[in-house]
Amino acid sequence: MALFEPTILLQLLIAGLLTGSLYALLASGLNLVFGVMRVINIAHAEFMLLGAYLAWVLYVYANVHPLLSLFIVVPAVFGIGWVLERTLIEHVVGRPLLTSLLATYGVSIIMVNAGLLVFASDFKSVPQLQGAIVIGELAISKPRLVAGVLAVILTFAVYLFLEITRLGKAVRAVAEHPHVATICGIDVQRIRMLTFALAVAMAAAAGVMLTMIYSFSPDTGADFIQKCFAIIIIGGMGNFLGAFYGGVLLGVVEAFVGGFGTTQWAEAVAYLLLVLVLLIRPTGLKGMADVK
Amino acid sequence: MSRFKALLSMFVVCVAAQTLSVALADSKEFVVGASVALSGKYARTGQEQLHGFQMWVDDVNARGGVLGRKMRLVHYDDESKPEVGAKLYEKLITQDKVDLLIGPYSSAVTMAASTVAEKHNFPMVSSGASSAKIWERGYKNTFGLYTLAEVYMDPILEFAKNNGLKTVALIYENTAFPRSVAAGVRTKATALGMKVVFDEEYGKASTDFSSMILKMKAIKPDMVIGGSYLPDSTAFMRQARENRLYAKIFAFAVGPGLPDFGKNLGADANGVMGNTQWEPELKIPGAGEFSKKYKAKYGHEPGYHAGGGYGAGQVLEAAVTRALSVDRDKVRKALYELDIVTTFGRFKVDGTGKQIGKPAYAVEWINGEREIILPKDAATHDPVFPFQDWSKR
């Protein structure tokens, strides 16, 4: 088999990078929430699906192209996240990890079942932006290319926000020492609302783009959240960039394992990678040593 | 105080009325018990199946019942969960003391429910399971209605063989039903003298098939068969297009048989073949009439789950008529002997209760419509072959 041809290797690499950047967009939000609030949001992937379903509804009932609906869906989910943080998540911040796990697990169950009630368990998808760009021997999926590039742009934009802006610095300050941040005049609760809203909005953006790549149903989230957990542990718990690297790494490794081994191994590779990284670097690629 | 008395007396009246009606019913009715998935994963499917049951009950009673007695349906929601289903069948048999049993939806819940039925030696017509494993446990009381997963792809493989195709690429999800489909494909392909040149399992969560497709492109199989569900079959076809994978036939076990396949893929669905247990348009006696009535009553076309629900009722009806009683042993014997054609298709089981009479029906997406192409006597359209190359679309 002519697997080692440069075009095939390049093809695998591109596929991996594109899938990986979508993982990265999803996982870095999850990790941001964990970093700032020490809350693992089990419902994170459900917010991705919320974004996907909103985009689907907009497409089916108002004929809005998913790329346009990003501008509606992302702010809407941001708002939902803002309110949910204030009304529910805020009450479990600072409690033992199990409490917040249970709370977000509850949110996840409610969202999945609401999804089943409203949309049934049928698989939805939006047939837009289909096909591929063909360059010689190379074929690059259009929806994946757009999704991958947008995912990188969005993740990078959030990263710049965290690094450069005053508000972003405040978010990082809260992540490191919430008590100290509060005596620096930072309204920690507002920062947490912002963080949570931002993270679920990122997930929703990933979901909107997912509609053009994959068929989803209300319980599709489970597959994604498992990968996200692996990614944030690989990348380092609580580290925004770590999750980004972890996501891209996983995407590429999956593609190559799928190419040289089987797609089934590719599914398991997240966990093998996890064990491997933890053996070499117990705190993950960019781990925080101080997280218990 | 008087309000309380009023409530109390109302309660007493209600209880009395209910007891009375049960007592009256006992002498005049046959009670059919079933658990139905009305919530959880299979809620939608379960609802359709229930509609099928109910329509059959109405039709039977309009005809004057069976053996001169009316039918009454008792059903509970099993939440699409095997453990709940098992408990409900226990309840149906021991507390509700039903006369006849219809099985639940999905292979998993049927697995659990059939064990309960077996324990009580109570024959059960299963109307929502297609995994052969159910009939590999030596049970004597589970009677299948659905075409088995193992033969899903037989008509398409035969068609491929007749059109000179020689090599098959086989992919399937690593869960029970798709594995059964794959096992059937291997057996049938070998029997037909075709060669399986690519054989790969993938994880349940797979969303990215591009690596698989790249490998397949290097092998250039004549046809691609997927033991898959809707999300993976649509994802595969999308990526097949994106990566310019070409084969003369693309066929998937579940996805293309569903309307959502076309909605999700748009024009890219055209030419993809698949399988269906049943379609309203199938040329089977009674299917068209049933579909019309169903649509008039519930406002939408019946899916195969509805057809299966109705068919399960018809099978019970035929068995009781043949047995001249609802005696469990006599009904069981009748079920083993039956060879009839219901609205859902032929019913004939082997010595284990496994369905062997009902053929697989192949569908193909043609001009945005799902058409039945095989077998010929049931077809609504000739197969469109070969698959049109991506570059010519």
Next chain:
Amino acid sequence: MADHILVVRGVRRVFGGVEALKGVDLDVVRGSVTGIIGPNGSGKTTLFQVISGMDRGATGSVMLDGREILGCRPYFVYQCGLARTFQLSRVFPQLTVLENLIVAARRHDRGARSRALELLERVKLEAYNEVLGSDLSYGQQRLVEFLRVLMSDPSVILLDEPAAGVNPTLRATLWDMVRHLNGLGTTFVIIEHNMDVISDLCQEVYVLSEGEVIARGSRRSVATNSCSRRISGSGAAHERFAA
């Protein structure tokens, strides 16, 4: 009647069965430096926790410039003009020194960056602008923490043993800064064990023991009364200074 910027009345704080503060009164004159001394566990840090809003389980009253702040959240207290440091230094380890200062600026302060640079230059830490908080020595961290407090230009600053663990050079820089800022009108409340510092800086001194103010007095009386040294070391002397 002096002009009091911070007035604490009857502040009580109970942890389980332990009464850490048993009704503390404090009157801080605007523009003054007030010292708080007392043995370990006498409730000094707890008093700061309550005043700054970090500990919101206390009863009583804390008036800042005539406004009740007891029960307000810490960020709000900070925005009202009261800032503090911690007994154990806490900079943000993954933020640079410059960022450590900028996060503490007032929300719409456009000059935050230049102000931070200016402060760092003042204490000769300008070479460390881009160094991460975690890479500083302990003394430097304390200094950065002190500068951070200055970012919002607060009217009252609470310092909890600011010189502990700091080398003599940096310590001198710190006290110089306090003196300088006090000269510009900033009010300070300082928890400190070093009596020389107390007598040098403070116009008024409170002695806390087992959650109670057992003595308060002027700088002069502290300097001349040997009792305070004893109290500061071992506590438990119920003696009152002449005001």
